[in-house]
Amino acid sequence: MTFKPNRRAALVASAAAALFLIANPAGADTWPSKPVKIVVPFAPGGTTDILARAVAPELSKAFGQQFIVDNRAGAGGNIGAELVAKAPNDGYTLLMGTVGTHGINRALYKSLPFDPIKDFVPITLVAAVPNVMEMNAEKAKQLGIANVQDFVKYLKAHPNKLNMASSGSGTSIHLAGELFKSMTGTTMTHVPYKGSGPALMDMVAGNADVMFDNLPSSMQQIKGGKLVALAVTSSQRSAALPDVPTVEEAGGPALKGYEASSWFGLLAPAGTSPEIVNRIQQAVAKSLGTPEVKEKMQAQGAIPSGNTPAQFTKLIADEHVKWAKVVKDSGATVD
Numbered sequence: 001m002t003f004k005p006n007r008r009a010a011l012v013a014s015a016a017a018a019l020f021l022i023a024n025p026a027g028a029d030t031w032p033s034k035p036v037k038i039v040v041p042f043a044p045g046g047t048t049d050i051l052a053r054a055v056a057p058e059l060s061k062a063f064g065q066q067f068i069v070d071n072r073a074g075a076g077g078n079i080g081a082e083l084v085a086k087a088p089n090d091g092y093t094l095l096m097g098t099v100g101t102h103g104i105n106r107a108l109y110k111s112l113p114f115d116p117i118k119d120f121v122p123i124t125l126v127a128a129v130p131n132v133m134e135m136n137a138e139k140a141k142q143l144g145i146a147n148v149q150d151f152v153k154y155l156k157a158h159p160n161k162l163n164m165a166s167s168g169s170g171t172s173i174h175l176a177g178e179l180f181k182s183m184t185g186t187t188m189t190h191v192p193y194k195g196s197g198p199a200l201m202d203m204v205a206g207n208a209d210v211m212f213d214n215l216p217s218s219m220q221q222i223k224g225g226k227l228v229a230l231a232v233t234s235s236q237r238s239a240a241l242p243d244v245p246t247v248e249e250a251g252g253p254a255l256k257g258y259e260a261s262s263w264f265g266l267l268a269p270a271g272t273s274p275e276i277v278n279r280i281q282q283a284v285a286k287s288l289g290t291p292e293v294k295e296k297m298q299a300q301g302a303i304p305s306g307n308t309p310a311q312f313t314k315l316i317a318d319e320h321v322k323w324a325k326v327v328k329d330s331g332a333t334v335d
Helices: 005-023 047-063 075-085 099-108 137-143 148-157 172-184 196-205 215-223 247-251 274-288 291-299 309-330
Strands: 036-040 067-071 093-098 120-129 131-136 163-166 189-192 210-214 227-232 262-269
Touching: 036 047, 036 075, 047 067, 047 093, 047 120, 047 196, 047 210, 047 215, 047 262, 047 274, 047 291, 075 093, 075 099, 075 262, 093 099, 093 120, 099 172, 099 262, 099 309, 120 274, 120 309, 131 137, 131 148, 131 172, 131 196, 131 215, 137 227, 148 227, 148 247, 163 172, 163 196, 172 189, 172 210, 172 309, 196 210, 196 215, 210 215, 215 227, 227 247, 262 274, 262 309, 274 291, 274 309
Parallel strands: 036 067, 036 093, 163 189, 163 210
Antiparallel strands: 093 262, 120 262, 131 210, 131 227
């Protein structure tokens, strides 16, 4: 069969277009042509939500399309993470992942409905934050607890008397408390919520006793005097609360080496176009480098990042190893 030149050219162009679509299933050249959803796997009001809502408008400005935050809380972040893992890899559904969804849960849960490594492509670390060990200010005063050592003494004299709120089973907030209990030989009743927001409401109301919350979501209540910060969980003091000691500093020999910080970053479903991933990473890094966004995050106790996909991938791999050991050593389980 002989093809005329114009027909042959048309077939070649058609084949090339088909190959392009196979190689670029997400349409990287036209993305984004519609709004993009950032799934937050926790309730509104927590640090994951705060950081997503800080980044979303910056991405909207950078790409000329809306980036919409969608809260899908439950199961320690697993419900929202599963939704994104199973979403089309076209760049229109992203996840604000956490140390819980992508560093802890694999070791804590017997089975997960997704693989935190294989089912996602890391885009960039948005921020790292310390957790803060805090109590309702009035409750602490009533119980005579002014510091970490007072807290430990009270727990040992009153086993299981206090309840420990968290943003959900398996989150860094939960594990920070479990690590504290393990190292001090104390007991508290764990009460998981569907995010820091609802947990903080009960903390302020006096219905929850202690929480190892991510610092940004608690900062306003600490500064307002509703909550008292006993210590931060990082290895160094936070610039946002320079007068608050670390748990290791305040806790004495039993808590030497204690460290349990959190991180938050954007991920996409596995197979998402590298071009889209890189464009998002570059836009996030640029926005986090602006004085306005940088200062706003640092004032809340967050340390902005914007690292590369490769660097974020390595961080996630390292965190799996670290938190698997913490889960094993603490004996933490999902309630």
